[in-house]
Amino acid sequence: METVIFKFGTRDLFTKEYCSQVKSAENITTYLHANAVEVETDEAARVVNRLQVACLQGNRFSVSARLFILALGGIETPRLLLLSRQRQSTGLGNQHDLVGRFFMEHLHFWSGIYLPPRPDFFRSTALYNTIHTVQQVPIIGKLALTEPVLRREKLLSQNVQLIPSLMSNTFLYPPLPSQDPVSVVRNAYRRVRRVTGRLLNRQGIRVFQLANMTEQIPNPNSRVTLSHEQDRLGQNRVQLDWQITPLDIRSAIRTQEIMGEELQRAGLGRLYIQLRDETPPPGLHGGYHHMGTTRMHNDPKQGVVDADSRVHGTANLYVAGPSVFPTGGYANPVLTIVALALRLADHVKMRMKEGA
Template identity: 25%
Template sequence: MLTAFTELASSGALQSQVVIVGSGPAALAVAYALEERGVPSVLLESGEASKTEQWNVLTGGFKGADYGVADSYTQLHIRRQLGGGSNVWGGWCTTMREMSMSRTDIADYPQWPLKRADLTPFYGRAGTWLKIPDYEASLVDAIPVSGFDQLNVKPFRFSPPVRYGKDFSEHIEKSPKITLVQGVTVLSIKGRHGHAEALELSVGGEARTLKCGKAIVLAAGAVGNARLLARSAAELGVSDATSANVGRYFFEHPHCYSLARILFAPELAQELTKKQYQSSSFISLMPTADFLVKNKLTDFNFQLSTVPADKLDSREAAIAKNYKAIYGVEPAVYNATLGMEQTVHSKDFSVLDDGTLKRKNDGHLTLDLTAQKKIVDAAKTWLMANGAHAWVSPTTESPIVAVGHLHGTTRMAQTPDKGVVDADCRVFGIDNVFMAGSSVFPSGGFANPTYTIVALAIRLGDHLASQQKQI
């Protein structure tokens, strides 16, 4: 149901419900999973159906992708709006590769306290919820390219995309188990002795304190989750070891868009036309796990889409003509975008600064992506050695950019000295505060994160439902 804050505050309903901060993919997935188990929840959203006041988030040290929109990089992806980041989501869905959750060959590579198999059933439920056609195909870890033992394909599938605020608003309005309150900004969490008791809020510019119920789930994005926990850590009793990790280990999903135009040798070009390798209008070509381990490289994939003949420049057209003369077949020219796993996971990459803790700003994104050049160079060398006939670089070098997939600021770990939350997404040492969203990711591979965000959130909802008597 939809309700006003005054009604919520006077009803006392929060005493028996799970409170979820946010209304994006993670927040609503938790709420729906709870609803399926008969457990009520309240979602607190600072924005409304259309964008409202912007967050004061600073940036520096890295280049964000230019999507040709009026929004800045941060405001495009960090939104005060019903549905959160889903309002700009492209719908790309694939699962994380198993190796991206379990690398031990790279020094200081962050470890998940989960295995990929632990998420598989939740990926299935997430696929249905996200309305992904043939989502089962995206569960495949890798499809070997027949006849080319160094080449694999990772299938992607696409949500329509689901727009959470629009597509689920009618359901929320009618639901007796989900209550949505908009225009409420959560400032901090009040509590003591490792237990959260209330939320400090701003409602219409007025400070309010609201007692809360069995559990609090922060689903406010990678910056919002870190900010709220950092501002609340001392009062909640979060240990120094865990507090030292809050906001840190921020990482992105670097890309080089249109890195090159590529032609493949005829045998490979013919093989890649087969349906099993296709992801909508492109092919996601990636190396084998053995290659990555041998060379101690983080993961990458080439997103290959065909270029019509009339869109080729003079250099590309000449190479295509020469290809036909040599092989006697029409060439397929591919535009190649390189998607990469971030190479460096550093504690120095933080979304918080002193101003954030003093409430002078809402976060500060800092990142250094120069180390990704190693992946760009290795990816080119790998592809040229494994079936590429020609590589045509653009006249202007493609920059390495961040794409708005913010991860890692309250990362999951086995122990409090390595992260912020445990395998159940509970903050270490706090019995009733949980995190949802990509802030809990220790690593991300090259997969777009939304599918995994939703799978983890459904898993968290099930966990909270099963633990409701103990929370």
């Protein structure tokens, strides 16, 4: 187990500083409230010629360019490819039925309770409790398993945030699921302990609740498709079938078991796992991190874009954004999105120099 540091950037960089740079750049023209509705190609669906654009007020126009980059987010990017079916009836770049598949999120849920060995333990956990600013960068510490352990155990990656809380002691005596006579007696005893504990210790116990953020297995059945409903521009809306597999939850349970063993071995208290089986726990939600729907792979049968982020089978159509992630990891996606965008920008510069 290791401590991982999460760094947070300031939103102003994207909403103010970069906006004004884009506004003042002489070689950028920005059209707002303009919706790309179709990517048009030559007959072989190889070279993109134009992007059709429609506005809600009714005007329509097209944009021609030598290279095109779609950066519409993890849901709208596959939607536009699926909608661009003039030359390929199943959608542009969808010759292997991959566009929109492998939709992944980061699963957020409460996974357990960590009871430290002593109350004064909380004095030494400030790194994990709140966000600190170090050299003007907001940071917080979280717990994760090391890469060798993940590989050995074949686990999905995840991190755990420690949230200090006051809790009733009921988590120490959870009911046993079994109905055999011994369990019935033990359950009666546990019920008494829960009730007396609640009465005698009204203030609760100081613990950490464990907030999980976990990777999902890339699953082709978790997907974005077009619905029959249409929007105001006459375009098919998207429908999302986001699937969470038992493997996603099983991986979280095993991670908790390993973390619990590590804490106990080091004399740092006990971890009470609250994931009972492989069904998604109540309250599980995503993080608005929409990934995987135009995944990157060198083989066109396994990915929509190649290692340069170019849509397989096309000469001049690229994708930027989290839809190209082949796996989700546990980290918030923006840093990786920006890194891949810079990498793509270098590639585009090179192609433009070559006279693309």
